[in-house]
Amino acid sequence: MKINSCKTHIERALDDMVAQTESYPILTELSEEEKLSTVCAYCEQPAIYVVADR
Numbered sequence: 001m002k003i004n005s006c007k008t009h010i011e012r013a014l015d016d017m018v019a020q021t022e023s024y025p026i027l028t029e030l031s032e033e034e035k036l037s038t039v040c041a042y043c044e045q046p047a048i049y050v051v052a053d054r
Helices: 010-021 032-037
Strands: 002-005 026-029 049-052
Touching: 002 010, 010 049
Parallel strands: none
Antiparallel strands: 002 049, 026 049
């Protein structure tokens, strides 16, 4: 499972991941290429981070 997130919604993404997986999530910054085509799961802003369970 993964959640793409902008800077504004990163805390919400981390909280949602912990609530769903009950484990510590992995936070990674997207590459410049990925940032161009990836949007935040909570709004339509470009995503900067991906929160994953693995």
